[in-house]
Amino acid sequence: MQAYRIDGVVRQGKTNQDFCIDLVAENEDQVREKVYSHFGSRHGAKRRYITINSISIIDPSESSASVVVSHFRDK
Numbered sequence: 001m002q003a004y005r006i007d008g009v010v011r012q013g014k015t016n017q018d019f020c021i022d023l024v025a026e027n028e029d030q031v032r033e034k035v036y037s038h039f040g041s042r043h044g045a046k047r048r049y050i051t052i053n054s055i056s057i058i059d060p061s062e063s064s065a066s067v068v069v070s071h072f073r074d075k
Contacts, residue, residue, distance in 0.1 A: 003060040003068045004031045010039050011049035022065035024072075028055050 006021045021038070025031045035052060039045040060072040 001026055001071065003058050003063055003072070004028070005056050005058045005063070006031060006035055006052060007054045008035070008050065008052040010043065010045050010051070012043070012045070022058065022063040022068050024068055031055055 001024050004023050004025060006023065007019070009016045009018055011017075021035065023031055023034050025034060032052060032055075036047050036050060039050050040047065060068050063069065
């Protein structure tokens with residue numbers, strides 16, 4: 001498992017909202033699914049309104065996201 005930083009844009013009504021999320025996943029395909037799932041379930045955004053601009057692997061110590069911190073706590 002690795003930590004990833006995802007930058008992109010999601011359509012919120014008539015405006016576009018930039019986002020930057022840190023996640024833990026095995027590969028980039030799993031990261032994309034998690035991002036689509038997150039915005040779809042929590043914000044009601046359709047996949048076609050979510051644009052992922054970049055996915056990069058980061059050092060877990062760079063992130064303050066609770067998901068990343070808790071996953072790499074003992075390592």
